[in-house]
Amino acid sequence: MSVMEKNIYFFVLGTNHTLCKIDVVNTLTREGHDFLILAASEEVLLIETKDSFKINFLMAELGSVVKAGRIFSLKQSVEEIIAEVKSKEFQEFFLPQKKESYRFGISVYGAGGGFKRLNEIFYQVPSSLRKIKSLFEEEGININYLSRKEREFSSVAVKEHNLLSEGFEMVLFSAKEGVYLGKTEIVQDYESYSLRDYGRPARDPKAGMVPPKLAKMMINLAGKEKKELFLDPFCGSGTMLQELSLLGYKNLIGSDSSAKSINDTKLNLEWLFSRFNLNKKDFKIELFQADVTKISSKVNFKTVSAIVTEPYLGSPMARSFDLGKVKKEIKKLEELYLKAFLEFRKILKDGGGVVIIFPVFRFKSEFFSLGIMDELKKMGFEKIDYLFKKPEGWEKLNLNLTQRYSVIFFRPGQTVSREILVFKKV
Ligand SMILES: C[S@@+](CC[C@H](N)C(=O)[O-])C[C@H]1O[C@@H](n2cnc3c(N)ncnc32)[C@H](O)[C@@H]1O
Numbered sequence: 001m002s003v004m005e006k007n008i009y010f011f012v013l014g015t016n017h018t019l020c021k022i023d024v025v026n027t028l029t030r031e032g033h034d035f036l037i038l039a040a041s042e043e044v045l046l047i048e049t050k051d052s053f054k055i056n057f058l059m060a061e062l063g064s065v066v067k068a069g070r071i072f073s074l075k076q077s078v079e080e081i082i083a084e085v086k087s088k089e090f091q092e093f094f095l096p097q098k099k100e101s102y103r104f105g106i107s108v109y110g111a112g113g114g115f116k117r118l119n120e121i122f123y124q125v126p127s128s129l130r131k132i133k134s135l136f137e138e139e140g141i142n143i144n145y146l147s148r149k150e151r152e153f154s155s156v157a158v159k160e161h162n163l164l165s166e167g168f169e170m171v172l173f174s175a176k177e178g179v180y181l182g183k184t185e186i187v188q189d190y191e192s193y194s195l196r197d198y199g200r201p202a203r204d205p206k207a208g209m210v211p212p213k214l215a216k217m218m219i220n221l222a223g224k225e226k227k228e229l230f231l232d233p234f235c236g237s238g239t240m241l242q243e244l245s246l247l248g249y250k251n252l253i254g255s256d257s258s259a260k261s262i263n264d265t266k267l268n269l270e271w272l273f274s275r276f277n278l279n280k281k282d283f284k285i286e287l288f289q290a291d292v293t294k295i296s297s298k299v300n301f302k303t304v305s306a307i308v309t310e311p312y313l314g315s316p317m318a319r320s321f322d323l324g325k326v327k328k329e330i331k332k333l334e335e336l337y338l339k340a341f342l343e344f345r346k347i348l349k350d351g352g353g354v355v356i357i358f359p360v361f362r363f364k365s366e367f368f369s370l371g372i373m374d375e376l377k378k379m380g381f382e383k384i385d386y387l388f389k390k391p392e393g394w395e396k397l398n399l400n401l402t403q404r405y406s407v408i409f410f411r412p413g414q415t416v417s418r419e420i421l422v423f424k425k426v
Helices: 017-030 056-059 077-083 089-095 115-123 125-138 157-159 192-196 212-222 240-245 259-275 292-299 325-347 373-379
Strands: 008-013 035-040 046-049 065-075 099-108 142-145 167-175 178-187 228-232 252-257 284-289 302-308 348-363 367-369 379-382 408-410 418-425
Touching: 008 178, 017 035, 017 046, 017 056, 017 212, 017 408, 035 167, 046 167, 056 065, 056 178, 065 077, 065 089, 065 157, 065 167, 065 408, 077 125, 077 178, 099 115, 099 302, 115 125, 115 167, 115 178, 125 142, 142 292, 157 178, 157 192, 157 252, 192 212, 192 240, 212 240, 212 302, 212 348, 228 240, 240 252, 240 259, 240 302, 259 284, 284 348, 284 379, 292 325, 302 325, 325 348, 325 373, 373 379
Parallel strands: 099 142, 099 167, 228 252, 228 302, 252 284, 302 348
Antiparallel strands: 008 046, 008 065, 035 046, 065 178, 167 178, 348 367, 348 418, 379 418, 408 418
């Protein structure tokens, strides 16, 4: 079977490649697809599925994929790829819509084929653009190209140059088995993400806000159905509840110990519902002020399916140059988190999940995490794997995990990193 007859899709990954790969693989599993991992790197993921599917739908569910599309061919060189430009299949694949003129660009990504090969392919881009243009013109097709100093077009560049509506983006992947050629079908809706982060009425950078893409990936990690009851007991300005609503989860509770946070969440949800045309009547959202250590007095026992939350990550004062302060803060946070889990145990259904952020402090070159894993185990919380199911070829994913098999979400310049953990009440 030729590559074109197969269903091979590519995903260009966001900043945390590990979380992003987990997100794609789990979403495909949840949607019931039968698939295998063909190639993966810190930049991209190539997946072959048994049946074809609508990538646009998948993209709406995913938290961090930058662009995605379909693979057309696998060749041994760029020359072999160019030799196909005049074929009917190539033209049908890349130019399905009839236009008087087209524009196109080429992006190059590494998919495990090594740095040398990646560079060789990148150096061939300017001449390839010219050759492809003249081959199309010989066929009577009016076409122009966009050249670029960088290896790739960002999602912003693809959108701003109208590459998807006025032409196409060819994407080359340097893999061990050769060079894959694909076409971008969709790019991330970066404007919407930015609006949801910076455009909402109430923001609280001091208390900290979880980035919307991370919130979305955490919600996906819960692996629960959309009708189930979700709780964020440290809702802050409501990012988690925002992303839950947009993903179609309709049964939600948000709480926080601060009255200001509850007010901020209300304002932000009002804004979100009107800005994104969500119908309030379709949702059941409860918001109230409560300390997490007493949350079971406000939520019925054994009713919550998933708690997805970014808790209090410690005082910024403790992220200082004093190791003693760091250790003291960790101790305080360990106590708070353990008390919170005791409460979670009461209100979670059996088999319910907790997707949570633990802070990781950095002092000089050392990292300090919360050491409460054993207590949580004794309490009846099992730390579970990130992947719902391991697909064929999963070892190619090369996930970047810590010694305790966790993922760290790190942002340059931040003194506290986020450790993403998933637990199940057993
Ligand atoms: C890091 S913020 C959460 C941010 C939220 N994920 C967002 O994106 O807006 C932590 C929140 O925990 C709340 N908090 C701190 N201690 C708490 C406690 N004991 N019980 C409940 N909420 C608490 C704070 O008021 C703050 O809003």
